[in-house]
Amino acid sequence: MTLAPAAPPRASSATLIGIAVLVVALALVPTVSQALGNPFLIKIATRIVIFAIAAVALNLVLGFGGLVSLCHAGLFGIGGYVLGIAAAQLDGEVSAALLPATGELAVVLPLAMAVAGLAAAVMGVIALRTSGAYFIMITLAFNQMLYYVFVALQQYGGEDGLQFNAALTLFGHPATGRVPFYYGCVAALALVLAGMQRLIASRFGVVLRASAQNERRLTALGIPPLPYKLAAFALSGAVAGLAGALFAASQSFISPSAMSWVQSGDLVVMCVLGGLAYVAGPVIGAGAFVALEAVLSGWSVHWQLAFGGFIIAVVVTLRGGLIDLVRIAARGGRAS
Amino acid sequence: MTAPLLRVRGLTKRFGGLIATNHLDLDVGHGETLALIGPNGAGKTSLIAQLQGDLTPNGGSIAFDGRDITGAPAHRRARLGLARSFQISSVFPEFTLTANVAVAVQAGAGHSFRFWRDAAADPALVGPARQALDSVGLGGLERRAADVSHGERRQLELAMALAMRPRLLLLDEPMAGMGREDSARMTRLLQGLKRSYAMLLVEHDMNAVFALADRVVVLVAGQAIASGTADEVRNDPAVRAAYLGKR
Amino acid sequence: MTTALLIEQGLNGLQLGVQLFLMAAGLTLVFGIMNMINLTHGSLFMVGAFLAATVLAHTGSFVLALVVAVPATALAGLVLEAAVLRRFYGRSHLDQVLVTFGLIMVINELTRMVWGNVPVPMALPQVLSGAVTIYPGVTYPSFRLAILAVGLLVALGLYVVVVHTRVGMWVRAGASDRAMASAMGVNVGLVFSLVFAAGAALAGLAGIMAGPISAVQVGMGEPVLILALVVTVIGGIGSIKGALIAAVLIGLADTFGRVLLPPALGSMIIFMMMAAILAWRPRGLFPVHG
Incomplete structure (x- = not known):
């Protein structure tokens, strides 16, 4: 039973143009938002960009490594808590022995990535020894472990979460303005996409994609898959941690509900919805997901009914994700 | 006297009560093409898998170019120069x-x-x-x-x-499922490679075996019952009884 | 730790273990036989509890609640299997996770539409609302004892059926080798439906047993589902024996962990146990497949 097609992407001009178009479109949102006089748009777009980063991170292991991980919300949450705890110390409300008290993003974002990456590596050592259904269930269990740990940590707000008032800065400049912060997130997404694109096409990416297709063959050729899968998992966790830190920064708040297993499932849905075989697929998926969530929840209190139905429909019908529709449309347009 | 490229001694592999490889001794010399034949279930693929490292034997030893590799993981053996082609295409x-x-x-x-x-x-x-x-x-x-x-x-x-x-090609039925024309082409291909590589060839296609092999070993129930040139083996009464006769 | 506390917590742990076994039994068999990751198993747990609470509220009879809710949950499971899940047996695990993930949302929302957002109370049956003295100075709620007894009985019954009867043999044959089972002339489709319905009934029973202790509310199934997944993985996917042993192990470890350890560590203990066991045996304590 194979997973989604891990088609060999090239660093072709088409893909890079696609990424560039996406990023430019996202960068135009504040302008459009201002023109329409609708500030809500930026709020939604910030959410989309942050979840897009997390989903792109997940897709490194899911779409290209064939590993169905259900612990990425947990890693996302770790990143969020690293930023939250570091910043909340400035308020004097909490203290942590291992984290600096700072709201400087240039310090705290790399730190969030490092901690989340380390956590992913530790969980990966156990989870990657197994495969298939075991892997899915173990990552799900790890996600819940992280969730319950933060629920139990009363000094960091427990189930209610951790609020902080400290102003965040980037290289000393205030970074909390809604629009500048949004541009920062778009820039982070652009960097992540460009880096992922290189990574997937590199020798490392080749090994990762090959391991998803035929691990036994890879071993017989002389490449043990485990260290590569582990590195990919840790890297993926680090980028998910970055997204989580940005998420906490965007609302000056982080709580265990951001790391529930349902959030992990949501991230998987975003990847599948957008298209597993493409680096930028999850960006489209995150956009569609968050937009649909916003529209449906404004429409009815029972929106989850429609949303669940939508997910089922996606699984049944849309094997290549939304990005395939775009590509098919583009090809059809060219042919006619 | 130089040691053989591949030296197998007392190799044993059991699956529950079934013996796939039974105290097998086998050598492949430098530059030699050794064909391994035997009826279905004789343990040919299990042997290849043990040599390549996919299966762990229960006993015995495998040495490659004088180095013991009995417990070495598959990827390390591959780096040492053992290359396997799978019976069912694995790409x-x-x-x-x-x-x-x-x-x-x-x-x-x-x-x-x-x-x-x-x-x-x-x-x-x-x-x-x-x-x-x-x-x-x-x-x-x-x-x-x-x-x-x-x-x-x-x-x-x-x-x-x-x-x-590679230094030794482990070829597990390279002609499996091929038509006559493709088989003949593959045989010519392997004949061209013979000069450059040592080979351990598992094959049912007797034309290919007799065209390629320097030496033939007949495997029955995990044991080598005969070894020699193609002609010697073809005329061995035990082999005819155990294997060729049945075909 | 006093003897009294030890006994009380030991019983609590055993009770949790029995409940987890009832959940994990269905999960592990459905996975072992159909190769299906079924996240909706927690929804069946919830549905069972809601149905029982409703019957109880209308009739006041706990026995009637059991008699109606358990088969009704089995029926719900059958419908779910025939309508949706059956189509996903041959699909990738990813598709299975996604479709059951979507189903959880749908079922949760439907439940919310019928019963609302407020937890539904589930009154204890009159006979069992008291407490009994089980050890000098130790009283224990009779209802919890009854749950334990029923759970143990069902668990043992299930174990005997699966391990010692012909139907059980089919089920186990299916769990270890599907092709072989169908070659042996086992009606695989029927066994699938049967196993699914039985799993649903057990999940429903577990839900009913949990009802009077914790609140009957939307989303009550998911935490139990995840604990049951942990049990399944530790026991070895497809193994009833493994599920039983792992369930008791997890039930006791979780209960004592919460009493003896600081909260953050206590909530981690079973997951750390899982990690340790899998580091030692990646396919669980009693691996069935290959």
């Missing part, structure tokens, strides 16, 4: 043919913790990959491995094995 279906072989080249080119450079545009990988594809007659075919014919996939298997720059 990377979503990769192009060149990309498939390039993975094999990459495996022999040090670790793959290289994160930046585009591997598909790396002449150090693509060059040798194309060369290996040329040498098996698949040059210029830029398709996904999932989309090529069965015979072409068998050739691809061989190209991947060759790209590992």
